[in-house]
Amino acid sequence: xxxxxxxxxxxxxxxxxxxxxxxxxxxxxxxxxxxxxxxxxxxxxxxxxxxxxxxxxxxxxxxxxxxxxxxxxxxxxxxxxxxxxxxxxxxxxxxxxxxxxxxxxxxxxxxxxxxxxxxxxxxxxxxxxxxxxxxxxxxxxxxxxxxxxxxxxxxxxxxxxxxxxxxxxxxxxxxxxxxxxxxxxxxxxxxxxxxxxxxxxxxxxxxxxxxxxxxxxxxxxxxxxxxxxxxxxxxxxxxxxxxxxxxxxxxxxxxx
Numbered sequence: 675x676x677x678x679x680x681x682x683x684x685x686x687x688x689x690x691x692x693x694x695x696x697x698x699x700x701x702x703x704x705x706x707x708x709x710x711x712x713x714x715x716x717x718x719x720x721x722x723x724x725x726x727x728x729x730x731x732x733x734x735x736x737x738x739x740x741x742x743x744x745x746x747x748x749x750x751x752x753x754x755x756x757x758x759x760x761x762x763x764x765x766x767x768x769x770x771x772x773x774x775x776x777x778x779x780x781x782x783x784x785x786x787x788x789x790x791x792x793x794x795x796x797x798x799x800x801x802x803x804x805x806x807x808x809x810x811x812x813x814x815x816x817x818x819x820x821x822x823x824x825x826x827x828x829x830x831x832x833x834x835x836x837x838x839x840x841x842x843x844x845x846x847x848x849x850x851x852x853x854x855x856x857x858x859x860x861x862x863x864x865x866x867x868x869x870x871x872x873x874x875x876x877x878x879x880x881x882x883x884x885x886x887x888x889x890x891x892x893x894x895x896x897x898x899x900x901x902x903x904x905x906x907x908x909x910x911x912x913x914x915x916x917x918x919x920x921x922x923x924x925x926x927x928x929x930x
Contacts, residue, residue, distance in 0.1 A: 675810035678702075686710070687740040690816070696806045697799075702757040703750040703807050704728055706736035707816055714818040715745040715929050716811065718804065718845075720827025720835045722852075724767040726756030735826070743926070746817050750807045752834060753799045775910045777882035790859050796830075797837040797865075804838050822929055826921070828852040828876060829910070833862075840865035847928040849921050851876030852910060854888035855895055866895035873901040874924045876917055881910045 679691040683706075690705040704727050707713060717739060719732050727749035736747035751758050759767075773781035784792060811817065825848040827835040832853035839845055848871060855862055873896055877889045893903045906914050 675814060682709075684737050684741065687737050692810070694803075694806050694810050696803045699753075699758070699803075701750055701803045701807065702727065703748065703810075704733075705811055705816065706733070706740050706747045708740040708744050708746070711744075712816065712818040713740075713744055713746040714821050715743070716808075716817055716821045716823050717745055717747045717925070718808065718823065718825045718827075719747055719749045720825070720831030720838075721749060721752065721755070722828065723830035724755070724764070724771040725830075726764070727751045728756075738922075739925075743922075743930075745929070746811075746821070748807060748811055750803060752830065753796060753803070774883050786856060786858060790856065790861075793833050793859070794861050797834050800834045801838050801841055804834070805842060808844075822846050824848060824925060824929055825850075826925075828913075836862060836869065837865040839871070840868035845871055847872040847925065849874045849876070849924060851904075852878065852881065852884060852913075853892055854884045855892035856885075856888055857891075862892075863895050866892060867897050870897050870899070872924075872928055873898040874921065875901065875903045876913060877903060877905045878910055878912060879905055879907050880912075883910055 676693045677690060678693060681689045683689045686709050688707050688709055692703050694701050694703060719736065721727055721729050721732055732749050739745040739747055770782060774783060823845045825835050825839060825845050827850060829852040832850040835848065835850055839848055850873065875893050879886065904917055906917055
């Protein structure tokens with residue numbers, strides 16, 4: 675774990691930027707920690723497609739959790755995202771993603787077979803990277819020994835998070851969503867069936883890039899006995915503020 679930059683970004687919150695090396699690749703990460711006592715909760719946060727580890731929805735929540743809950747939060751750049759590609763490539767991917775989210779019929783899209791292969795390859799690379807990042811943070815001395823782990827990640831954050839949660843049993847609870855289970859995506863179904871922790875799943879009913887039936891199928895596949903699905907009107911990026919605030923209550927119920 676190589677620290678690159680440390681910054682006091684808000685009253686009582688320190689942001690640590692670091693790199694780790696996994697399978698020959700440099701993986702950039704960021705850790706938000708409340709100043710004072712070593713936090714006993716670590717929240718892993720997975721960013722969306724064409725986004726990055728310090729996107730607004732990640733950093734804003736991480737600062738909130740540090741200031742108001744006393745929790746630490748960790749995020750890393752997914753393969754071919756953020757600091758792992760050039761700014762020009764990142765801009766191009768954002769344009770493509772935005773076109774699909776808006777339902778542009780001319781937007782480029784992968785076939786079902788190509789998409790499943792892409793997601794499986796993405797998760798296969800990202801899981802050991804997440805586990806290496808978690809290991810580095812747990813050994814850093816910046817947080818309490820044996821902290822409680824939780825996961826937050828929607829959209830691509832769920833595409834990676836579901837296989838991660840299926841493989842790594844250290845997590846206590848998770849917020850997932852804006853994701854789907856295509857009938858041909860057998861590996862994702864198997865991963866979902868391995869998840870038994872308390873779960874909150876959010877879905878947007880008018881999502882241009884997620885099929886309603888496939889969203890319901892994914893929720894049904896989770897083996898968790900304590901799980902709830904919140905469905906809201908609106909598109910992929912229109913999760914209402916009240917839904918976002920409810921995640922605090924969900925996490926507090928299992929982490930405090």
